Structure formats: structure tokens, C-alpha cells
Amino acid sequence: MANKDYYQILGVKKDANQDEIKKAFRKLALKYHPDANPDNKEEAEKKFKEIGEAYSILSDPDKKARYDQYGTADTADFGAGFDFRDFYGEGTSDFGSFSDIFESFFGGATHRTSRRDRARKGADLRYNMEITLEEAAFGAEKKIEVPVWETCTTCKGSGAAPGTSKRTCPDCKGTGEIRVTQNTFLGQSISIQTCPRCRGEGQIIEDPCKTCQGTGKVKKRKSINVKILAGVDSGHRLRLAGLGEPGENGGPAGDLFIVIYVKKHPLFKRSGSDLYYDHKISLPKAVLGGETTVPTLEGKVKMKIPAGTQSDTVFRLRGKGTYILGSKNRGDEHVKVTVEIPKKLNTQAKKLIYELAQEMGEDIEKIGEKNFFEKVKDSFSKR
Ligand SMILES: [Zn+2]
Ligand SMILES: [Zn+2]
Known part of the structure; x- marks a missing residue:
């Protein structure tokens, strides 16, 4: 390898x-970056590498000292030599985007820009869908309206008014990127930004199509049928691939996510595929047993109450819950029974309760109003 004058390459003095x-x-590096020299890429790349090599030696005090002493440019003498990857992260034979490289040169001083030709996936859309508990339990088919973007028929997607066409952006000369030089206390900072005039397109529309305002796309509403699976619950998401916003530069469209919200039911509480229902029964029914009618998602059913049923007893109606998502099986309905104590009774009914109490061996003196009044009377007479 021929001796090279690294000082000369970088254009600096020996001291x-x-x-x-x-x-x-x-x-x-800015001047000779291959991306900045699209017409002379090969030559620029050669020069760029040479600059990088010179810098790798002169910026390292040890290597610089040896270079100064021996005057040799043979990089093999300097150990590992110069590897572009040391400098530019993942850059291999291909240079990263212009801005990527400057990010590593100048740290936070640069702004990452997106290359205008990079294909990008469209944004995902979210649709909140409210359904009833019955729909969640058994599944349903719902019709919803979603936005879709169609190519504008007026301009055939170009965005330019009919009879006109796009022209190269004069600000960025069609590259879609502009260099912004700023003086900071650290020195000059150069950042590559997306051209604001053409938004990185490299082309501008002077006479935008009136139908689509120059976007080339028109938003329409399309109604689609969404199949709700039996057993879905609040928070479940349904992904409809490709129904999100359109991609850019040939990128795929985003997805549409349908997020399920199950409305509160007036009778049932739900936990997984099980339902919970609170049911009141009369005192005689709790004592003597019998039959009662309870609601289910499919109408009323008869339920047996055994004699001597206590308050808060839970009965289970098997298979009367919601479907289990992705299964042919169903959860259960849990019926919690509360014994209703009558609040108002007529004299005849009260008499019967007294008789019942007596029959059951209760101390009649300690039950009811009579006892209560006697106590009050006693307390008065004692004074
Ligand atoms: Zn148009
Ligand atoms: Zn531009």
C-alpha cells in the first residue's frame, strides 16, 4: 500500500x-457522501472511504502518534485497520441513508428523516363496537361502516388537476430532502430534513385536483359485515387485515381493529362464560320448597326450590351461560336465592306467624309488638 498523506487528505496542517x-x-464527509453525489457515486465513495481512513488514524491519538513517527500509511500496521462498520453502525457495502450517517456523526444534533421512497405500512384503525350480552353469548353478524380510501377518479391518483402534471420541487431539486445548517455552541450542526415544500415527495403539484385536494385519494365509507364470534367479551379485538389506512410508496395498508364492548345487562352479571343472577323467593317457598321461574338469556325457565332453602343459596343452571369462545360448550347461570321477609302483614297473617312461633316452641313473650309494648309499659310504671 502506497504511503498516503492523511493530513493532506483531510486538508489539515500537521499540527x-x-x-x-x-x-x-x-x-x-458531507461533501463526498455517496448519497450526496448521485451523479458520481463511485468516485465519491472512493474518496469518502479515503477520508474515513484518514480520520480513523488521525482521530486516534495512539495511531496518530505512530503515523507521525513512522510516516507510514499502511493500515495493517495499525492493527484492525479501518472498518466502515466501526463508524457507521450497520452500514455494510451499502451506505445507510444520508441522514442515518449524520446521526452517528453528530449525535443528537441531526434529525432523522424518512426517505421518500421508503415503503411504509398504513396506520392501523380502531373501531369500538358495542354489543349486547346476548350478541356476545351467541355470536352475531354486525354491519359497520368503515372509511376506505379509493384512487381519485378525477385525477387518476396523480393529485394534479386534469390536464396538468406534477413538477420537480424547486426547493430540494427533487430529492425530497434539504440540508439545514445551524450554528450552535458546539460548532456547526448540519441536519437533513424532509423538504417541507414537497413533504419529501420531490415533486410538487401546482394545480391540485379539486376532488381530492391533491392527495390522489378520496375517502369513502364502505359498509362491511363483521362476524362476532360466540363467547367474545369486552376488550377482545378483532383484526381485519388490510382495512386500515393505505400504505405509502407501495407499502401495505394498515389493519382495522374492532374492539368489543359488551353493554351492561339489566339482569345478569358476567364472568367469563358464566352468568350471575340474583333471585328473590318468598318465605313460605323457602320453607316448604316448590318451584320458581327465573330468566335466562333464552327466556324464562322453571327452577325447583328444595324445602328449607336458606338465603344466599346458589343454584346452578348448567349450560345456560354464554358460549365459551371457540368452543361448542357453554358456561352456567348461577342463581343466587334471597329469601324475602314480608315487611307488612295483616292481623290474620300476624296471628298465623304467632301460631307458627308457638308451634315451633318459641318464647311468645319475646316476640313481636305485644312484648314490645309491655316492655315500654313496664318502664313507664317503674318511674
Ligand atoms: Zn384527484
Ligand atoms: Zn422538495
Whole structure:
């Protein structure tokens, strides 16, 4: 390998300090970056590598000292030599995007820009769907309206008014990117930004199509049928691939996510595929047993109450819950029975309760109003 004058390559004096070396390198790297020289890519790349090599030696105090002492440019002498990947992260034979490289050069001072030709997936859309408990339990088919973007028929998608066409953006000369130089206390910072005039398109529309306002697309509403599976619950998501926003530069469309909300039911509480229902029964029915009618999602059913049923006893109606998602089986309905104590009774009914109490061996003196009044009377007479 022929001896190279690294100082000459970077255009700095032999006694240049690290700041000067760095500055010179930045300037040249910008100038010779292959992406900045699309017409002369090969030559620029060669030069760019040479600059990188020079910088890798001169920016390293050890390597620089040896270079200064021996005057040799043979990178093999310097150990690992110069590898572009050390510098540019994942850059291999292909250079990353122009902005990516400057990000590593200047740290946070640059702004990452998106290349205009990069295919991007469209944004996902979310649709909140409210359904009834019955629909969730047994499944349903719902018709919903979703936005769809169609190619504008007026301009055939170009965005330019009929009879006109796009032209190259004068601000960025069609590259879609502009360089912004800023003076900061750290020195000059150069960032590559998406051209604001053409938004990175590289082309501008002078006479936009009136139908689509120059976007080339028109938003329409389309009604689609959505199949709700039996057993879905609040928070479940349904993904409809490709029904989101359209992609850019040939990228795929996003997805439409249908998020399920099951409305509160006036009678039932739900937990998984099980339902819970609170049911009141009369005192005689609880004592003597019998039959009662309870609601289910499919109408009323008869339920047996055994004699001597206590309050808060839970009966289970097997298979009367919701379907289990993805299964042919169903959960259960749990009926919690509360014994209703009558609040108002006529004299005859009260008499019968007294008789019942007596029959059951209760101390009649300690039951009811009579006892209560006697106590009050006693307390008065004692004074
Ligand atoms: Zn149009
Ligand atoms: Zn532009």
C-alpha cells in the first residue's frame, strides 16, 4: 500500500488539533457522501472511504502518534485497520441513508428523516363496537361502516388537476430532502430534513385536483359485515387485515381493529362464560320448597326450590351461560336465592306467624309488638 498523506487528505496542517481534524472530516464527509453525489457515486465513495481512513488514524491519538513517527500509511500496521462498520453502525457495502450517517456523526444534533421512497405500512384503525350480552353469548353478524380510501377518479391518483402534471420541487431539486445548517455552541450542526415544500415527495403539484385536494385519494365509507364470534367479551379485538389506512410508496395498508364492548345487562352479571343472577323467593317457598321461574338469556325457565332453602343459596343452571369462545360448550347461570321477609302483614297473617312461633316452641313473650309494648309499659310504671 502506497504511503498516503492523511493530513493532506483531510486538508489539515500537521499540527492540527483534534477539533480541527474532526471539523475537517465532517466537512469532507458531507461533501463526498455517496448519497450526496448521485451523479458520481463511485468516485465519491472512493474518496469518502479515503477520508474515513484518514480520520480513523488521525482521530486516534495512539495511531496518530505512530503515523507521525513512522510516516507510514499502511493500515495493517495499525492493527484492525479501518472498518466502515466501526463508524457507521450497520452500514455494510451499502451506505445507510444520508441522514442515518449524520446521526452517528453528530449525535443528537441531526434529525432523522424518512426517505421518500421508503415503503411504509398504513396506520392501523380502531373501531369500538358495542354489543349486547346476548350478541356476545351467541355470536352475531354486525354491519359497520368503515372509511376506505379509493384512487381519485378525477385525477387518476396523480393529485394534479386534469390536464396538468406534477413538477420537480424547486426547493430540494427533487430529492425530497434539504440540508439545514445551524450554528450552535458546539460548532456547526448540519441536519437533513424532509423538504417541507414537497413533504419529501420531490415533486410538487401546482394545480391540485379539486376532488381530492391533491392527495390522489378520496375517502369513502364502505359498509362491511363483521362476524362476532360466540363467547367474545369486552376488550377482545378483532383484526381485519388490510382495512386500515393505505400504505405509502407501495407499502401495505394498515389493519382495522374492532374492539368489543359488551353493554351492561339489566339482569345478569358476567364472568367469563358464566352468568350471575340474583333471585328473590318468598318465605313460605323457602320453607316448604316448590318451584320458581327465573330468566335466562333464552327466556324464562322453571327452577325447583328444595324445602328449607336458606338465603344466599346458589343454584346452578348448567349450560345456560354464554358460549365459551371457540368452543361448542357453554358456561352456567348461577342463581343466587334471597329469601324475602314480608315487611307488612295483616292481623290474620300476624296471628298465623304467632301460631307458627308457638308451634315451633318459641318464647311468645319475646316476640313481636305485644312484648314490645309491655316492655315500654313496664318502664313507664317503674318511674
Ligand atoms: Zn384527484
Ligand atoms: Zn422538495
